[in-house]
Amino acid sequence: MTLTEVRQLVAELGLRPSKALGQNFLTDQNIRDIILRHADIRPDETVIEIGPGLGAITEELFKRARRLIAIEKDARLADYLRRRFSGLELIHDDAVEVLRAGSLRLTEPLKVVSNLPYSISTPVLECFVEGVVKPRSMVLTVQKEVAHRLAATPRHKDYSALTVFTQLYYHVTIAHIVSPNCFYPKPNVDSAIVVLDRRGTRMMLEKNAPFHEIVRLGFHQRRKMLRKLLAAREADDETFHTAGISPTARAEELSIEQWIALANAMVR
Numbered sequence: 657m658t659l660t661e662v663r664q665l666v667a668e669l670g671l672r673p674s675k676a677l678g679q680n681f682l683t684d685q686n687i688r689d690i691i692l693r694h695a696d697i698r699p700d701e702t703v704i705e706i707g708p709g710l711g712a713i714t715e716e717l718f719k720r721a722r723r724l725i726a727i728e729k730d731a732r733l734a735d736y737l738r739r740r741f742s743g744l745e746l747i748h749d750d751a752v753e754v755l756r757a758g759s760l761r762l763t764e765p766l767k768v769v770s771n772l773p774y775s776i777s778t779p780v781l782e783c784f785v786e787g788v789v790k791p792r793s794m795v796l797t798v799q800k801e802v803a804h805r806l807a808a809t810p811r812h813k814d815y816s817a818l819t820v821f822t823q824l825y826y827h828v829t830i831a832h833i834v835s836p837n838c839f840y841p842k843p844n845v846d847s848a849i850v851v852l853d854r855r856g857t858r859m860m861l862e863k864n865a866p867f868h869e870i871v872r873l874g875f876h877q878r879r880k881m882l883r884k885l886l887a888a889r890e891a892d893d894e895t896f897h898t899a900g901i902s903p904t905a906r907a908e909e910l911s912i913e914q915w916i917a918l919a920n921a922m923v924r
Contacts, residue, residue, distance in 0.1 A: 679730070680839035681840050697720040709728075711736075762789045799847060807830050827853045833848050878907045881904050890922075
């Protein structure tokens with residue numbers, strides 16, 4: 657949809673784009689095509705789209721996927737999408753609550769394609785990377801700084817717990833930077849199309865290894881020595897020696913493999 661078409665449709669529907677819901681509607685056909693190219697939807701795949709808005713991407717996803725699940729919080733947009741796409745599996749609800757509830761009956765192969773509202777990008781990502789059914793791939797338009805966090809490497813200022821949780825399961829690529837001019841209304845910051853592809857097997861986590869717990873503890877005070885932060889979890893110098901990590905290491909210095917080794921050492 658062009659900017660003129662989006663403006664006209666917004667007026668016809670009597671919409672006032674909501675900042676609280678992160679409503680910035682895509683107006684650039686080239687960006688839409690880049691998203692669809694990276695998504696590479698196949699006829700046997702199930703796709704989840706969060707925040708379909710006016711349906712700029714929905715139309716092609718609906719044509720290409722075996723099953724499309726669209727989750728839209730805005731009642732006006734949900735009603736419009738139902739009228740526009742007969743037979744669309746549309747859920748009028750809060751996407752984060754739906755994902756946390758685990759109520760969707762998801763089947764593989766599963767993909768996620770979405771222009772994520774900025775306000776929910778982190779909790780939505782956490783739901784997918786920590787969920788039981790993990791998508792084969794995700795193509796997401798997010799705030800540029802979120803994309804940098806997802807793709808960060810150790811010792812970089814953007815390296816975070818979200819980085820570690822995501823890269824445990826996914827290769828992360830920033831595919832394209834998106835100007836605010838590609839949306840209506842224009843957001844105040846740049847966006848980025850980020851592609852997350854499922855990894856092959858990394859080092860295996862031992863049963864009951866407290867991976868997520870220690871990563872969260874570590875990044876809560878990222879510049880503090882892990883030995884001190886994890887003392888309450890009975891992680892002593894021997895634990896760090898077993899993992900092959902210096903006891904004076906800090907959270908921001910550890911690779912994904914080192915986090916796995918440390919979590920495993922704590923249950924041996």
